[in-house]
Amino acid sequence: MMGDNRKAKWFLEAQPEERRPRVRPRLLYCDYIETQASQRQYYGIITVCLERPNGSGQDVYKWNKVTTCVHNLFGGQRWVDQYGELVITTPGITCKLTFVKASYWSTKKHEVLGTVVDEKENRVVHRLFGKWSEALYCGVAPSAKCIWRQGTMPPDYELYYGFTRFAMELNELQPDTVNYLPISDTRFRPDQRLLEEGKIEEAEKVKLQLEQSQRERRKRNEAEGKAHIPRWFRRIGAADDEWIFTDEYWNARKVPGFVNLQIEPLW
Numbered sequence: 001m002m003g004d005n006r007k008a009k010w011f012l013e014a015q016p017e018e019r020r021p022r023v024r025p026r027l028l029y030c031d032y033i034e035t036q037a038s039q040r041q042y043y044g045i046i047t048v049c050l051e052r053p054n055g056s057g058q059d060v061y062k063w064n065k066v067t068t069c070v071h072n073l074f075g076g077q078r079w080v081d082q083y084g085e086l087v088i089t090t091p092g093i094t095c096k097l098t099f100v101k102a103s104y105w106s107t108k109k110h111e112v113l114g115t116v117v118d119e120k121e122n123r124v125v126h127r128l129f130g131k132w133s134e135a136l137y138c139g140v141a142p143s144a145k146c147i148w149r150q151g152t153m154p155p156d157y158e159l160y161y162g163f164t165r166f167a168m169e170l171n172e173l174q175p176d177t178v179n180y181l182p183i184s185d186t187r188f189r190p191d192q193r194l195l196e197e198g199k200i201e202e203a204e205k206v207k208l209q210l211e212q213s214q215r216e217r218r219k220r221n222e223a224e225g226k227a228h229i230p231r232w233f234r235r236i237g238a239a240d241d242e243w244i245f246t247d248e249y250w251n252a253r254k255v256p257g258f259v260n261l262q263i264e265p266l267w
Helices: 002-013 165-169 190-196 200-223 248-254
Strands: 022-025 028-034 037-043 046-051 058-063 067-071 079-090 093-099 111-118 123-131 135-138 145-149 233-235 243-245
Touching: 190 200
Parallel strands: none
Antiparallel strands: 022 046, 028 037, 037 067, 046 058, 058 079, 067 079, 079 093, 093 111, 111 123, 123 135, 135 145, 233 243
């Protein structure tokens, strides 16, 4: 969840203020280990509201997350698979993508098949196919049009856990923004910084200290009857898992006002 939050925050920071989308994360997950594969199933719906440039309203998109499975977790060549049905909806249009589960006895992996349906006319308007690790096409082969392609990997990406350039830059602290960030920003997390610098043993030691500190802080708050109150999100409706971004984060950054907020140190 931490990684997902930071990606969402990075995306928000990159947008002009008048174009920033409202993000309503509804993400709960559980994970379990089966033989030598670790499977993670995410439950819930992600909702993104995008303001139209002409000011005529919003476009609302909702989608779910498919299952992620890491094979050969305890030995051998690790590889990742994604499978299940991903449904993207916006008023009047539904896109269904089937991520085909890979088989040990087949060379076919990472396949995606799908359709875009006009709900008003109840007809398929586009057909999609491809691989989630390579490219996605719209239409029918061989005349189909490529609508998405994997970006070029940065040099020496194997040395950086196979990260894309986007993932590598998530932990980067820019000199012109460091003074505008709250102390709770994960880019200040010391074990994360040590790991990036290649100091594995130090990073593991600090990580264990942080986790123990988190457990003690949670127990202390529970004993004192303190409930956690989200600062930048508020709950909407009756569902406990549906929240909306309040934009107060950006107001605090303008002053900057984080130094005036009572934020309990996390690390």
